[in-house]
Amino acid sequence: xxxxxxxxxxxxIAEAIRKRKVSSQEVTEAVISRAQHLQTTLNGFIFLDAEHxxxxxxxxxxxxSRGEATGPxxxxxLAHKDMFYRAGRASTCGSRLRKEFVPNYTSTVxxxxxxxxxxxxxxxxxxxxxxxxxxxxILVGRACNPWNPDYISGGSSSGSxxxxxxxxxxxxxxxxxxxxxxxxxAICGVVGLLPTNxxxxxxxxxxxxxxxxxxxxxxxxxxxxxxxxxxxxxxxPMDPTSSTRQVPNYEININAPIKGVRIxxxxxxxxxxxxxxxxxxxxxxxxxxxxHGAEVLEIQTPEPEPFDALANTxxxxxxxxxxARWLREQSDEYTPIVRERIEFGFSFPAVKYVEAxxxxxxxLNDYLDKAFNKVDVLHLPxxxxxxxxxxSIEKMVNxxxxxxxxxxxxxxxxxxxxxPSLSIPCGFSNNGLPxxxxxxxxxxxxxxxxxxGHVFQSATDHHRSVPDLLFSSTNNH
Numbered sequence: 308x309x310x311x312x313x314x315x316x317x318x319x320i321a322e323a324i325r326k327r328k329v330s331s332q333e334v335t336e337a338v339i340s341r342a343q344h345l346q347t348t349l350n351g352f353i354f355l356d357a358e359h360x361x362x363x364x365x366x367x368x369x370x371x372s373r374g375e376a377t378g379p380x381x382x383x384x385l386a387h388k389d390m391f392y393r394a395g396r397a398s399t400c401g402s403r404l405r406k407e408f409v410p411n412y413t414s415t416v417x418x419x420x421x422x423x424x425x426x427x428x429x430x431x432x433x434x435x436x437x438x439x440x441x442x443x444x445i446l447v448g449r450a451c452n453p454w455n456p457d458y459i460s461g462g463s464s465s466g467s468x469x470x471x472x473x474x475x476x477x478x479x480x481x482x483x484x485x486x487x488x489x490x491x492x493a494i495c496g497v498v499g500l501l502p503t504n505x506x507x508x509x510x511x512x513x514x515x516x517x518x519x520x521x522x523x524x525x526x527x528x529x530x531x532x533x534x535x536x537x538x539x540x541x542x543x544p545m546d547p548t549s550s551t552r553q554v555p556n557y558e559i560n561i562n563a564p565i566k567g568v569r570i571x572x573x574x575x576x577x578x579x580x581x582x583x584x585x586x587x588x589x590x591x592x593x594x595x596x597x598x599h600g601a602e603v604l605e606i607q608t609p610e611p612e613p614f615d616a617l618a619n620t621x622x623x624x625x626x627x628x629x630x631a632r633w634l635r636e637q638s639d640e641y642t643p644i645v646r647e648r649i650e651f652g653f654s655f656p657a658v659k660y661v662e663a664x665x666x667x668x669x670x671l672n673d674y675l676d677k678a679f680n681k682v683d684v685l686h687l688p689x690x691x692x693x694x695x696x697x698x699s700i701e702k703m704v705n706x707x708x709x710x711x712x713x714x715x716x717x718x719x720x721x722x723x724x725x726x727p728s729l730s731i732p733c734g735f736s737n738n739g740l741p742x743x744x745x746x747x748x749x750x751x752x753x754x755x756x757x758x759x760g761h762v763f764q765s766a767t768d769h770h771r772s773v774p775d776l777l778f779s780s781t782n783n784h
Contacts (some may be wrong), residue, residue: 309337314773317383317477317531324382327371331382333362338384342428342475348776349451351470353389353399353430360384360428362654367424379534381424381643387480388464389430390513391417391522392436400513401433404640410705415546416480416522423538428476431466435645437482437515438626439463440490440714441700445642449697452495453774454740458694461491467525468495474777478526478535484515485624486718488523489730493689493743495733498532498760499525501718503750504725505550508543516625518664519618519722528770529731529760533557536753550658550751553679557754561761564615566600568759571682573608576717582692588734588742589688595766596629596686596759607677608685614670614720620655620663621723627652629774644704671724679749686757688717689743693736721747729756732769741769 312320312334323329339357348350361663367382376382390400392410399406417427432450434442442449442465450465452458453473460469464481468491471479483580492499500523507522514520526537540554572593581589597603597782626649627634638646678685691713721728728747736742764770 309340312337313341313474315477316528317380317526318528318534318558319400320384320477321380324371331367331426332361333370333385334382335360335384335428338428338475342470345473345475345776348456349453349469349473350448351400351432351466351473352386352396352451353432353447353466353474355386355429357428360460362425368428376709377423378538378695379422380420380538383424383477384426384428385420385478386428386431386470387417388433388467388475388482389599390433390482391480392511392513393417393427397684398513399430399447400437401435401444401447402466402640404637405513408459408780410511411772412511414422415508415543418509419539431464431479432471433465434463434487435642436630436649437463437484437487437513438645438648440486442491442702443644443704452694452740453776454496455738458738459494459700459738461494462606464525465488466497468492468497469494471497471525471527472774473779474773478524478531480522480535480539481720482512482515483521483523484519485722486715487617488525488691489718489745492525492730493732494694494741495742496741497525497527497770498529498531498732499523499730500536500753501721502536502540502753503550503727503729504722505548506540506727506751506753508539508546508549510545514625514629516622518621518625529729529757529764530558530561533561533757533761540727541764549567552751555754557757560754561757563758564600565596565759567761568601568684568755569682570596570601570603570759571606571608571678571685572603573678573685573687574605575608575610576687579691581688582736584736585688585691585693585742588736592733592744593686596765599762599766604682606678606682609674609718611716614723615672615716616722617663617666620659623649623652624655624660625652634718663774667723667725674724675749683748684752684755685747687745687747689730689745690714691716693738693742694740703757717745726750727753727756729760731760731763732768734769735772
């Protein structure tokens with residue numbers, strides 16, 4: 308029964324708990340058991356608070372027995388990247404410097420998940436200070452890709468991608484400043500959303516870049532992501548930059564037919580030098596949309612490289628400002644690769660930083676005009692190449708080139724523009740690691756992205772594939 312429960316999606320397990328087919332305590336015990344069993348192999352958690360989670364599960368069952376379920380995630384165990392603050396609980400941000408930091412307030416997104424009835428099992432592994440796309444963390448050890456531990460898990464929300472892919476968790480929150488939700492989602496074979504900038508409150512989340520940070524969900528299915536987004540989205544007076552725009556019901560039209568929807572294939576991205584096995588998976592995903600009546604058009608969009616450079620200017624300048632005092636007083640607490648990358652932000656003149664910020668509005672309007680004048684959404688690669696090995700990344704990092712490794716060339720521009728982007732698994736490359744694509748829409752078009760993504764997953768079974776390591780643990784876990 309444990310394996311049956313752990314194989315369910317977030318929406319399925321929430322429904323099973325609601326109908327009392329299973330108890331929250333049973334589900335939570337199964338999740339904790341698998342988490343503990345796979346921790347040595349995957350290192351997905353920075354800390355797992357089993358005692359607190361089981362107590363909360365029993366309380367959820369008591370409420371359920373009295374007909375007082377609290378919301379659409381009642382009794383569902385989740386955990387999140389260890390940079391979402393919870394009052395009275397340490398939040399390490401994947402770093403040595405913050406390992407004993409205990410906030411006295413709770414992030415809005417965690418509070419909203421609490422209100423929806425979700426349980427919180429602890430803090431998930433992440434790149435140190437959310438500062439690299441590979442999942443590197445020398446201080447606590449990296450989270451390992453469940454498909455093959457020799458390969459990167461993606462970052463910076465590495466633990467979120469790993470634990471959801473390994474069927475430990477039904478969903479998790481991450482942060483995305485240049486691809487940090489979507490990259491681990493694609494690399495681990497799950498779904499991840501970058502919401503429209505300002506759609507989700509950032510209050511109580513350790514910042515990397517005030518202007519480009521976003522909180523977003525990772526989950527096994529598009530519907531799961533839609534439900535999590537429904538819960539966490541919306542205006543928050545504690546974050547005055549959050550949008551006052553009403554949050555629609557993302558699940559109500561998720562099954563709508565997509566006939567006539569126009570999907571753009573940007574030649575600036577699909578025309579890049581893509582590995583043959585990656586290209587084959589992407590083309591197969593496009594075929595699915597055509598078969599369901601979508602109109603697929605090749606289009607011209609602005610080149611991504613200038614946006615990438617502008618985003619880096621903002622990210623590193625703001626990161627340097629956030630970390631300036633710590634770098635002066637406690638620089639030895641950083642690992643060299645993170646310290647050097649953040650310190651690079653001090654080299655940008657203020658004029659360049661202000662210019663990068665001030666150009667966003669005009670460049671967004673120009674991009675929307677060129678990219679969406681004939682289509683409704685864009686279909687892009689997530690990575691140009693198969694998932695790289697950890698050894699290749701470590702060799703590159705040790706050689707000293709730029710830390711981006713071009714991994715975020717298809718993702719970072721949408722953080723700069725503030726556009727929503729949904730990463731969806733669509734197969735496997737020749738090395739046995741997942742391949743993903745992303746759907747990108749105009750501001751606040753998450754509902755359309757969820758609709759298209761759900762139709763794709765209803766017609767395919769890529770998201771149902773599970774890593775081989777799970778078969779070795781099914782007897783007792």
